[in-house]
Amino acid sequence: MAEVRVAQRLANPADVVWALIGDFGGLHRWHPLVHGLDLSWEGRIRTLHYADGSRAVERLETRSDASRRYVYALVDGALPMLDCRATLQVSARKQGCTVIWSSVFEPAGATESVIEDALRHLYMEGLAALAAALDG
Numbered sequence: 609m610a611e612v613r614v615a616q617r618l619a620n621p622a623d624v625v626w627a628l629i630g631d632f633g634g635l636h637r638w639h640p641l642v643h644g645l646d647l648s649w650e651g652r653i654r655t656l657h658y659a660d661g662s663r664a665v666e667r668l669e670t671r672s673d674a675s676r677r678y679v680y681a682l683v684d685g686a687l688p689m690l691d692c693r694a695t696l697q698v699s700a701r702k703q704g705c706t707v708i709w710s711s712v713f714e715p716a717g718a719t720e721s722v723i724e725d726a727l728r729h730l731y732m733e734g735l736a737a738l739a740a741a742l743d744g
Contacts, residue, residue, distance in 0.1 A: 609691070610720045612727040613710040616735035620742050622705035626676040626698045629707065629738065632668050638741050639734040653683070662686040669693070676700075687726055688717035707735055 618625055628638060633654060636645040644657035652668045664685035671678040675697070682692035694711035709731040715723050 609712045609714055610724060611710065611712045612724050612731070613708065614728060614731040614735060615709075616707045616739055617701070617704060618707060618739055618742060619704040622676055622698045622700035625705050625707060625738075625742065626673070628742070629696060629698065630671075630673065630676065630678065632671060632678060632680070635734075638738050640737045641730060641733055666694075682713075687723055688715065689713040689723050690716045707738065709735060 628634070631637075633645060633647045633651055635654070635656065636642040641659050642656050643659050646655040646657075647653070648655070649667075654666050654668075656664045656666065658664070662685075664687075665683040666680045667683050669679040669681055676699070677695065677697040679693060679695045682689070682694070685692075690713065692711055692713035694709070697708045699706045699708065711727055713723065713727075
């Protein structure tokens with residue numbers, strides 16, 4: 609399995625950041641590449657509509673407000689990979705917090721580095737926009 613992990617330190621308290629990103633159905637509110645989102649199956653399946661016209665379907669596996677963490681699986685998407693499980697987590701620090709967005713996956717039809725680069729770009733764009741939104 610391949611892995612991608614991106615971290616963003618923020619000056620904001622962990623609870624404030626989690627209030628914004630902990631909503632599985634709210635990714636389009638802070639991620640600039642996600643232009644729309646549909647929820648189904650009691651809020652556990654989300655269909656992301658990206659700026660480039662592509663889409664991805666993801667299933668919420670676990671979510672914990674106490675841990676400020678949720679894990680989801682990719683059900684369908686444009687990237688050539690299998691068994692993708694991703695985690696979005698906010699960890700408190702002495703001053704502020706760290707947001708960690710990571711995933712493990714099995715490449716299918718593309719090199720591992722191509723998929724890693726695409727996921728890293730997606731995560732970094734989102735976390736940079738999150739930081740800007742919280743600063744503004």
